[in-house]
Amino acid sequence: MSRNLRSGLFGRSARASDGDGTDWPQRAMRLVEEFETSSAGWFWETDRHGRLTYLSAKVVEQIDAGDGAVMGQPLGEVFVVDGASSDTERTLSFHLTSRVSFSDYSVRSRGVAGQERWWSISGRPIFDEVGNFRGFIGNGSDLTEKRRSEAEINRLALFDSLTDLANRQRMRISLDQTLAETSGYRATALMLLDLDRFKAVNDTLGHQTGDALLKQVGQRLSRAVGGAGLVGRMGGDEFQVILPNEGGRDRLSELAERIIAALSQPYFLNGSSISIGCSIGIAIAPGDGEDSETLVRNGDLALYAAKADGRGLHRFYHQDMLIGAQSRKQLEDDLRTALAQNQLHVAYQPVVSTKTTRIVGFEALVRWTHPERGAISPAEFIPIAEDCGLIESIGEWVLRTACHDVAHWPGDVRVAVNVSPIQFANPALPTIVTSALAGAGIAAGRLELEITEGVFLNESSSSEQMFRKLKAIGVRLALDDFGTGYSSLGYLKNAPFDKIKIDQSFVRGAAVPGNRNAAIIKAIVMLAETLGMETTAEGLEVQDEIELIRELGCSHVQGYVYGKPMPAAEALAQLEAQGGAASASGFKVSRSPRIKMLRRAVLEVAGERGEVRIQNLSSTGAMIEGIALSDQFVGHEVRIEMMDRQMISATIRWARNGKAGLQFAEPIDLDRLQQPPSRILRKTG
Incomplete structure (x- = not known):
């Protein structure tokens, strides 16, 4: 230890001996060495020119001094002020040149193996007996582990732990900063992304595979965006991209299509090939919102439109989307009121046998007469009910109402009730069906549940169990709207359907010369007969279609030609008045659509x-x-x-x-x- 450091630490007033024969400076030096060895603290000293004359050995070992030694180098070259603040640098320089004390300055140095190290140092000038400046003396502590811990905490706070992309908080902060910097005169684009069919991967292959898939999605998305913007994961299968100074729709469309193409390529995980898709909504500031909350909301509306238009698409926000969202929200509120105040009612449309022309059943259809807007189409309010979580309540109400009404009809007449994919996924559905049958006192075979192809999007063992439980009750199962959705002959082989309902898009115009629909209907009928299933042709409106459908082999028909949906009392009156016979009405001959x-x-x-x-x-x-x-x-x-x-x-x-x-x-x-x-x-x- 140098004499300057020794005198600076203990001064000249220290006693020569402590009474046991040991010199005080020697004991002090032992204490200093013990402190340097066993604690995070250390000491340093410079000469009057700022060059290091002493530095604790443990610090010397941790500093990479290049080809030279640490000792003799200027303090400001060995330890560099941490951070980019020029004010701090000027302040430290001021202290050194002005020969005044400083305390707890954060500095960094180049460590061995190329890793930076961080330190906190304090110092004070020392002078000799006559007041001549001799240099600086000081102490320090190691901040490296603390800084690394802080960096990790900061990373966890601002980055997604699964994908290492920016997380929701960092994306919000970055968007706020970007919008503040542009100040309304430069465009900033925001992309909201949602993966298509990702839930099916999680449900069928497990969350570990889903997590591995999300990592690859993050990598592909980052490569596709490159340096054009900041990519973040908001949680689940939702991602965001912030694109500063970008408002060109053509360029944004090109980037969106490139992203969709990249994310839609097959993924290979655990020996399996997995295919998903991506939908994107785009909002551009300042036109679509000057603050982050508005911009995100409008981007989300654009994403909703992209998914509604068929998925695998991108859509830009426009004002009509907000108007539509506000209208949907109002309709959602009104629908909740309608359900609570019994404004909904059930109408029944006849299902007629092609062999006997007798009514064998009715399909129960929910209807809503709004107190101000009048009749509202199910095509408008059913999707809203599915989105807002009302569909299960409405579906159960229709089921119980239909079972109650059919109990008053002749015993050979059935009723068909639609079951949404959301209801089908509810494990309590068999219990609800059993309760409705028991409450109405009807045989299970008089109830037919119509299920759309949407239930097969998330096909799993739970779907098979649901089919088995429903069939065990004794109800009939019908596949509704066949041919319009995600048709696959594979699930017809396993699912225990009693009937296939042929969508009206294949029926309408089938009797017009040159139309191919008749050939399609014939193929579906042959398939159903081979599998032991009945067929119902939906949407018949013209009388000559009845004979064609009969010739093609369909077992049942349904449509305006035999009656529009009617209240339960009218349905019963029709059964009683004609003994169950159905009478055709409307145009007799089909003509080309106008x-x-x-x-x-x-x-x-x-x-x-x-x-x-x-x-x-x-x-x-x-x-x-x-x-x-x-x-x-x-x-x-x-x-x-x-x-x-x-x-x-x-x-x-x-x-x-x-x-x-x-x-x-x-x-x-x-x-x-x-x-x-x-x-x-x-x-x-």
């Missing part, structure tokens, strides 16, 4: 050309107006230009009051015709 439109066209009649307007259009004909034709033109052949430079041959079938009906020589493609025209048709004549 499209109401106003579209300009050029008509050529007897060598003359003129502009007309199309009002109604089908694949086989059209109604036009804007031309004076008399009855003598009926039967005449004409040509009409509805698409750019493409003339279609037709025959005039009727003409009166400036309007005429045309029958095309050959059917036309309506989808192609409804595309925007390549140019505005020229006026003639």
